[in-house]
Amino acid sequence: MTSAVNDITGSLEDYLETIYRILGRSSVARVRDIAEEMEVSPASVTPAMKRLAEKQLIRYSKRNYIDLTEKGLFVARRTMTRHNLLSRFFTEILGIDPEQAESEACSMEHFLSEDSMERLAAFFEFHAASPELQDLLNAGFTSCPEPENGNDLTKLTNLEPGCTGTIASLNAGRKLRGQLIDSGFIQGSRVTLIRPGDDDLPFIVNLDGYDQQLPTLTAESILVHPDSELTGEDDNEK
Amino acid sequence: MTSAVNDITGSLEDYLETIYRILGRSSVARVRDIAEEMEVSPASVTPAMKRLAEKQLIRYSKRNYIDLTEKGLFVARRTMTRHNLLSRFFTEILGIDPEQAESEACSMEHFLSEDSMERLAAFFEFHAASPELQDLLNAGFTSCPEPENGNDLTKLTNLEPGCTGTIASLNAGRKLRGQLIDSGFIQGSRVTLIRPGDDDLPFIVNLDGYDQQLPTLTAESILVHPDSELTGEDDNEK
DNA sequence: TCTATTTGTTAGTTTCGTCTAACAGAAATA
DNA sequence: TATTTCTGTTAGACGAAACTAACAAATAGA
Numbered sequence: 093m094t095s096a097v098n099d100i101t102g103s104l105e106d107y108l109e110t111i112y113r114i115l116g117r118s119s120v121a122r123v124r125d126i127a128e129e130m131e132v133s134p135a136s137v138t139p140a141m142k143r144l145a146e147k148q149l150i151r152y153s154k155r156n157y158i159d160l161t162e163k164g165l166f167v168a169r170r171t172m173t174r175h176n177l178l179s180r181f182f183t184e185i186l187g188i189d190p191e192q193a194e195s196e197a198c199s200m201e202h203f204l205s206e207d208s209m210e211r212l213a214a215f216f217e218f219h220a221a222s223p224e225l226q227d228l229l230n231a232g233f234t235s236c237p238e239p240e241n242g243n244d245l246t247k248l249t250n251l252e253p254g255c256t257g258t259i260a261s262l263n264a265g266r267k268l269r270g271q272l273i274d275s276g277f278i279q280g281s282r283v284t285l286i287r288p289g290d291d292d293l294p295f296i297v298n299l300d301g302y303d304q305q306l307p308t309l310t311a312e313s314i315l316v317h318p319d320s321e322l323t324g325e326d327d328n329e330k
Numbered sequence: 331m332t333s334a335v336n337d338i339t340g341s342l343e344d345y346l347e348t349i350y351r352i353l354g355r356s357s358v359a360r361v362r363d364i365a366e367e368m369e370v371s372p373a374s375v376t377p378a379m380k381r382l383a384e385k386q387l388i389r390y391s392k393r394n395y396i397d398l399t400e401k402g403l404f405v406a407r408r409t410m411t412r413h414n415l416l417s418r419f420f421t422e423i424l425g426i427d428p429e430q431a432e433s434e435a436c437s438m439e440h441f442l443s444e445d446s447m448e449r450l451a452a453f454f455e456f457h458a459a460s461p462e463l464q465d466l467l468n469a470g471f472t473s474c475p476e477p478e479n480g481n482d483l484t485k486l487t488n489l490e491p492g493c494t495g496t497i498a499s500l501n502a503g504r505k506l507r508g509q510l511i512d513s514g515f516i517q518g519s520r521v522t523l524i525r526p527g528d529d530d531l532p533f534i535v536n537l538d539g540y541d542q543q544l545p546t547l548t549a550e551s552i553l554v555h556p557d558s559e560l561t562g563e564d565d566n567e568k
Numbered sequence: 569t570c571t572a573t574t575t576g577t578t579a580g581t582t583t584c585g586t587c588t589a590a591c592a593g594a595a596a597t598a
Numbered sequence: 599t600a601t602t603t604c605t606g607t608t609a610g611a612c613g614a615a616a617c618t619a620a621c622a623a624a625t626a627g628a
Contacts, residue, residue: 101584101585103584103586112538115539115540116538116539116540117539122605122606123605123606123607124604124606132585132586132587133586133587133588134605134606134607135586135587135588135589135606135608136585136586136587137606138606138607138608139584139585139586139607140585143584154606154607155592155593155594155605155606155607165540166512169512169513169514169538170512170513172514172538173513173514173516176514176516176518176519177516180518182446185453186446186449186450186453187449188443188445188446188449189445192443192445196441196442196443196446199438199440199441200437200438200441200442202437203434203437203438204434204438205426205430205434206512207426207427207430208420208424208426208430208434210507210508210511211424211425211471212424213500213511213516213517214470214471215423215424215470215471216516216517216518217498217499217500217517218470218471219470219517220499220517220518221498221499222466222470224462224466225466225467225470228460228463228466232452232453232456232457232460232463233449233452233453233456260455260458260459261455261458261459262451262455269448270444270448273411273447273448273451274404274407274408274411274444274447275407275408275411276407276410276411276414278411278414278415278451278454279451279454279455279457279458280418280454280458281414300354300407300410301353301354301355302353302354302403302407339614341614341615341616342614360575360576361576361577362574362575362576370615370616370617371616371617371618372575372576372577373576373577373578373617373619374616374617375576376576376577376578377577377614377615378615381614392576392577393575393576393577393622393623393624569628570627570628571626571627571628572625572626572627572628573624573625573626573627574623574624574625574626575622575623575624575625576621576622576624577620577621577622577623578619578620578621578622579619579620579621580617580618580619580620581616581617581618581619582615582616582617582618583616583617584616585612585613585614586611586612586613586614587610587612587613588609588610588611589608589609589610589611590607590608590609590610591606591607591608591609592605592606592607592608593604593605593606593607594603594604594606595604595605596601596602596603596604597600597601597602597603598600598601598602
């Protein structure tokens, strides 16, 4: 239940990956090296090695060098690949700080499914081969939320009471934007206007079944597509 | 160390999120509901509730309904949002099966940083607003690995011995492709040709410091950009 | 009202993964 | 050779999170 893949835990996968890294450069792997690289006490490494040896993932005898078995090599390499895919997605696509990306990849790598690996790999192939995609992503991330073609886009404050809309974008500064996102206001979320913000009564919307108050000014920075404002709405309801 | 955020563990975050979900539809949350939704024994729920109450995230008194505090509501909502961002990324962008995406999102949600949330949210805003991006991604994922503009792209087998290249794409069927990816052959990986595949001696390349054997036919399906084949290579070396 | 069922809690166990402190083997140095 | 230092292991503890089994409270039925 800890790891999505095999019957190996995330922690053991980390040990395996570390051994892989060390052997990729150092010809031998010792308890000390592993402990250092993982910032863990050497006393924690020994029992982990025992568990890995039990599962036939490493060759390990007391007080001796540590080596990966075929099976261990396979698992380690796959984990490493998952790590790289995630880390690169965070840095190259999302533009996250490399150090932070490493740490996130480290935590998440144990759960990435085979299918997702495949799709992410395909994404990178396409991304590398397509200057158009690169340009689009660069533009999309450097420019502001985009004005977008007028369509039926409107401020959340313009929604009719009782009506529901789908969030298209947030037109707010970094801090407020972060708060809104934390609160669930992301593109695609559906919000229902409960009470429009009168003079000093706060604006109230429903999201996920919860009513949330928003300062009217904040609500104005949320752009939505109203759901079938006037036309047949018997099509999208459940 | 378990959760990237607060001092709350992933497990507790899951409980909080479940309570959030239940209260979003049911007006009250009981131990039973939580146990059912999380597929966990009721005896596991009680101690979790105690831990959450200790941390002031829920209001909980023995044998009574469970309610989120302000702080708990905030954490739950943020977790929910991380979950949604990840789940939607897997389904809408990568095209993963929704059920699998849910499960992956569930495991990973505890580790997504604030920055990554922000960037992912921006990605969705841009994606929703940009038909070009949507078209590109659809095309990129439905079509084959792309022929790509001839450039300096070549089969891995054409690399000079001792030379290094960067993988551009894999031109292989589903199964082989999956195996290659597991073994670390993804776009952007750097591989060095150790020994070209003679008649029956297998092809050997180095990746991550490890020599790997490949059937020549397999190696031919890996397309690479040779690293500065003839021109100055004193620039990229360490 | 009394019993049966549902629901929640407690107690006790297990597994995992970490730690510190103490000890044992190996290597390096005097 | 004897001693110090480095390295690895063991023992013992702890906290988190799950489980089963037994018990207690509350609700519902008869």
